[in-house]
Amino acid sequence: MFELDRLAVRYDGVEALAPTDLSIGEGETVVLLGPSGSGKSTLLRSLAGLTPAEGELRFEGKPVSEWRAVRSRLGYVIQDGGLFPHLTARGNVSLMARELGWEEARIAARIDELAALVALDGDQLDRFPGELSGGQRQRVALMRALMLDPKVLLLDEPLSALDPVTRVRLARELRGIFARLGKTVVIVTHSLGEARFFAQDGEASRAILMRDGRIVQQGAIGDLVANPADPFVAEFLAAEDAL
Numbered sequence: 001m002f003e004l005d006r007l008a009v010r011y012d013g014v015e016a017l018a019p020t021d022l023s024i025g026e027g028e029t030v031v032l033l034g035p036s037g038s039g040k041s042t043l044l045r046s047l048a049g050l051t052p053a054e055g056e057l058r059f060e061g062k063p064v065s066e067w068r069a070v071r072s073r074l075g076y077v078i079q080d081g082g083l084f085p086h087l088t089a090r091g092n093v094s095l096m097a098r099e100l101g102w103e104e105a106r107i108a109a110r111i112d113e114l115a116a117l118v119a120l121d122g123d124q125l126d127r128f129p130g131e132l133s134g135g136q137r138q139r140v141a142l143m144r145a146l147m148l149d150p151k152v153l154l155l156d157e158p159l160s161a162l163d164p165v166t167r168v169r170l171a172r173e174l175r176g177i178f179a180r181l182g183k184t185v186v187i188v189t190h191s192l193g194e195a196r197f198f199a200q201d202g203e204a205s206r207a208i209l210m211r212d213g214r215i216v217q218q219g220a221i222g223d224l225v226a227n228p229a230d231p232f233v234a235e236f237l238a239a240e241d242a243l
């Protein structure tokens with residue numbers, strides 16, 4: 001589904017993503033792990049075609065320069081939600097569907113379905129992002145990413161601002177959706193527990209551990225824990241497990 005051929009991102013001399021080869025298959029769940037500043041968000045943004053990068057990036061064989069039609073098939077949740085402040089939650093969620101000419105009844109039905117999924121009510125949906133809590137904004141951002149039922153979901157710490165009960169419930173729902181609908185998912189997380197939950201050892205899931213803009217090790221989470229490639233991987237995974 002995604003093919004990266006020496007894809008690299010550089011900001012003013014800082015190598016945010018070193019030349020990286022990576023292939024992500026349809027229906028796969030990939031969890032990106034690594035310390036702060038290791039390039040996880042940069043890689044995710046690159047997959048969304050939103051970062052000027054060197055090297056090659058293809059989605060279903062198409063180079064990123066020909067992606068106009070691809071964007072609506074990617075659901076992307078950025079770290080702080082990235083909601084438009086001047087639109088209500090409902091306005092944010094429905095923006096793309098309106099642009100694509102969906103009928104109001106279809107939009108309303110889809111919003112009801114997603115609101116039930118993320119446990120937001122009508123009153124909350126009529127508020128502006130600034131009038132919602134961080135966790136509520138995160139759930140609106142998830143609704144927006146799921147609205148068009150995209151084939152691919154790119155999620156940057158989508159559950160980080162949620163209370164534990166909502167987080168577990170939503171994580172279960174999302175994992176069910178990913179599996180049921182065969183979504184391709186790339187998810188950034190700081191939590192090893194979350195990584196384990198989404199990338200349970202199996203053929204269709206993988207964890208990628210990054211450091212200094214490079215992929216240090218990838219594979220099943222169980223393998224990373226059992227056979228760390230170097231002391232950094234062992235230390236990172238142990239530290240993640242300690243809290």
Ligand SMILES: Nc1ncnc2c1ncn2[C@@H]1O[C@H](COP(=O)(O)OP(=O)(O)OP(=O)(O)O)[C@@H](O)[C@H]1O
Binds near residue numbers: 011014015035040043
């Ligand atoms: N727009 C930018 N301009 C300059 N440097 C940037 C920019 N975005 C990211 N960087 C740098 O690129 C590197 C990788 O950042 P990135 O956000 O990808 O890390 P991350 O692993 O997602 O971190 P975190 O877990 O803290 O979100 C960091 O050194 C960061 O400071």
